[in-house]
Amino acid sequence: MEQLEMQEKVIDVLKTVYDPEIPVNIYDLGLIYRIELENDNTALSVDMTLTAPNCPAADFILEDVRQKLEAIQGLAHVDVNLVFEPEWTKDMMSEEAKVEMGLM
Secondary structure, three states: OOOHHHHHHHHHHHOOOOOOOOOOOOOOOOOOEEEEEOOOOOEEEEEEEEOOOOOOOOOHHHHHHHHHHHOOOOOOOOEEEOOOOOOOOHHHHHHHHHOOOOOO
């Protein structure tokens, strides 16, 4: 699978992960800061954040991301990094997410 195809697959999978308190997926919320594929697309590193550092669903969301990414065929190693810089803001949301949340 080419890198672009694998990256699209990763994004599609990330769009299936939701914060239980928000009806928008984590990708469209702007919580994914970096997707990096290495070693002929067999190693994936993802930097992500949460809407708030004290998010009560943090463990659930991180485990959901990790499990779903590890299930992608062809990936031998998945590393999910939780980061809080830059701090997440509503400006990072997609237009679609803003409409869904009633912010537009």
